[in-house]
Amino acid sequence: MIEKQQGIAWFTICRPTRRNAIDYTVMDELHEAIELAEQDDEVKVLVITGAGEDAFCAGGDLQVFHQLKTKEEAYAMLAKMGNILYRLLTLPKPTVALINGIAVGGGCELATACDFRFARAGARLGFVQANLAITTGWGGATMLFEKMAYDKALHLLLQAQTITAEEAERIGFVHRTFHHSLREQCEKEMSGYTNKSTHVLRAYKEAATKRWKTEEFRRRFFAEIEQCAHLWESEEHEQAVQSFLAKRNK
Numbered sequence: 683m684i685e686k687q688q689g690i691a692w693f694t695i696c697r698p699t700r701r702n703a704i705d706y707t708v709m710d711e712l713h714e715a716i717e718l719a720e721q722d723d724e725v726k727v728l729v730i731t732g733a734g735e736d737a738f739c740a741g742g743d744l745q746v747f748h749q750l751k752t753k754e755e756a757y758a759m760l761a762k763m764g765n766i767l768y769r770l771l772t773l774p775k776p777t778v779a780l781i782n783g784i785a786v787g788g789g790c791e792l793a794t795a796c797d798f799r800f801a802r803a804g805a806r807l808g809f810v811q812a813n814l815a816i817t818t819g820w821g822g823a824t825m826l827f828e829k830m831a832y833d834k835a836l837h838l839l840l841q842a843q844t845i846t847a848e849e850a851e852r853i854g855f856v857h858r859t860f861h862h863s864l865r866e867q868c869e870k871e872m873s874g875y876t877n878k879s880t881h882v883l884r885a886y887k888e889a890a891t892k893r894w895k896t897e898e899f900r901r902r903f904f905a906e907i908e909q910c911a912h913l914w915e916s917e918e919h920e921q922a923v924q925s926f927l928a929k930r931n932k
């Protein structure tokens with residue numbers, strides 16, 4: 683769902699019963715929100731959040747994507763979202779992930795693509811992909827290594843556990859934690875940007891993201907996606923996803 687309000691375009695992932703897991707429809711809607719933010723001069727900031735109280739985003743929809751068995755099938759899905767997150771990473775307007783609840787797997791990759799991460803106090807966050815015998819598949823690790831201290835980023839990926847928003851703030855992944863009124867607090871934080879000229883915001887973002895608009899960076903970004911596609915067709919990954927889905931069907 684996309685809403686425009688006082689210089690902010692709000693994109694809300696509306697699948698609360700699936701903990702806002704991302705399927706192909708969400709990918710298309712996110713792409714549309716990015717296009718709108720890029721083209722509409724009234725939009726100064728793009729904020730991405732999740733519907734409901736529980737989740738920001740539980741990553742890729744494991745039920746839907748479990749149908750993809752080969753590395754080629756997996757690559758097509760992963761590269762589709764990878765291209766969308768690359769657009770988000772390099773969008774010439776400031777972007778915010780408003781992490782209103784749990785963010786895991788691809789949900790953390792989505793948050794990483796944004797410039798700023800604000801989170802509800804107590805929300806849990808984790809790059810849990812390694813527990814599914816895969817690596818980040820949407821370019822998340824490549825972005826994380828650009829945005830965080832090397833050792834802290836590597837630890838998050840290798841450990842694959844969830845941490846609280848407060849801990850994530852301490853290590854520099856989250857920028858602000860809010861105890862209540864998330865949307866209002868986010869608007870307040872962004873008011874210092876929305877009162878600036880769109881041309882100024884664009885110019886600074888262009889300058890900031892220039893280093894990611896290189897062949898070398900894109901090669902690393904898509905090599906990560908290929909690596910995940912390769913692991914996707916392993917027996918270990920198949921078993922890990924089946925075990926997650928079996929628990930749900932009990």
Ligand SMILES: CC[C@@H](C(=O)O)C(=O)SCCNC(=O)CCNC(=O)[C@H](O)C(C)(C)COP(=O)(O)OP(=O)(O)OC[C@H]1O[C@@H](n2cnc3c(N)ncnc32)[C@H](O)[C@@H]1OP(=O)(O)O
Binds near residue numbers: 703741817820
């Ligand atoms: C594919 C890309 C890859 C990447 O590149 O990163 C990924 O993102 S892999 C996916 C990584 N995500 C996960 O492994 C998360 C799996 N989900 C969970 O661990 C938990 O659901 C949760 C997110 C910690 C929330 O736990 P809880 O609050 O206890 O809720 P439930 O577990 O009962 O879930 C409610 C409901 O939602 C469904 N659900 C949750 N996550 C997903 C998901 N990723 N895909 C599909 N469906 C998901 C879950 O099955 C429940 O459904 P019902 O049983 O029908 O109510």
